[in-house]
Ligand SMILES: Cc1nc2ccc(C(=O)N[C@]34C[C@H]5C[C@H](C[C@H](C5)C3)C4)cc2n2c(-c3ccccc3Cl)nnc12
Ligand SMILES: [Mg+2]
């Protein structure tokens with residue numbers, strides 16, 4: 521099973537570099553993928569501390585460090601669904617809590633902020649770079665465990681998170697009362713399951729209705745829809761960064777999709793077009809993904825929080841870049857070239 525050695529913990533505890541968070545780390549356009557992999561865990565501790573959560577919930581630094589090292593080890597080296605994805609999703613949760621002042625303004629409680637950040641870190645634990653439908657179609661062991669409830673991968677990510685919390689010296693919530701602990705785990709369960717995009721699609725109309733009606737602080741439904749919206753925004757946050765980050769991320773996602781497509785062909789199943797490296801037109805697929813899923817989500821966020829408008833603007837700008845790429849590609853496709861290399 522996964523091992524974290526005491527010297528790993530002490531090295532992180534003594535890391536000086538991160539004790540003063542680097543300038544600009546709290547700005548929306550900052551890309552966390554710039555941070556050295558060996559310093560990520562230190563920065564996670566500092567971000568929890570910067571939001572007052574270490575103090576508020578009496579998080580012990582050595583327990584938090586050990587927990588974070590286990591989470592980091594709990595990710596595989598898939599092209600996209602690896603530790604850096606989890607770290608960047610976590611960083612976005614830090615950005616929205618800090619920049620939209622979600623706790624001070626009463627949109628979420630401090631416990632919900634803690635659960636939101638921990639859920640972001642854990643939300644894709646032990647991902648294999650394949651989708652829920654692949655699990656079901658190829659009858660993986662995860663499908664046999666969870667397919668009756670749906671959201672197969674997300675249930676596995678949750679199980680892995682709970683397993684780490686139950687590992688000796690890793691229960692970061694041991695300073696919470698029994699009631700707070702129960703509420704926190706219920707939140708983590710709901711938030712990790714909410715990262716299944718098929719689940720999001722069922723909720724998005726209610727989220728749009730909430731944004732047009734205006735957020736009701738006393739509505740349990742609004743408060744839950746907001747937390748789910750924030751999870752989806754965090755999961756898609758690479759698309760709110762500059763074009764280089766947005767395109768690089770698409771590259772990594774399609775490496776996973778095309779590997780899955782190759783597997784499906786080898787198993788005699790026809791992959792979705794977006795998984796088929798022979799058929800997929802990445803610019804057109806990204807225009808659809810940004811138009812149907814990403815921009816609508818950040819439009820809702822911007823309606824609720826005008827300070828988040830810059831996030832919507834950058835997703836719209838990235839979609840425009842794909843439109844230009846698509847036009848450029850179309851000319852190339854006519855003349856037979858089909859790889860993304862021409863975008864470099
Ligand atoms: C750049 C980029 N492109 C992406 C293109 C497509 C899809 C995608 O799952 N599409 C859908 C399309 C319909 C309706 C639902 C369920 C399925 C059928 C599959 C969604 C995701 C993409 N994605 C993600 C991402 C976010 C959350 C979970 C998994 C992933 Cl991979 N993160 N970045 C990207
Ligand atoms: Mg996921």
Ligand SMILES: [Zn+2]
Nearest residue numbers: 605643644755
């Ligand atoms: Zn994810």
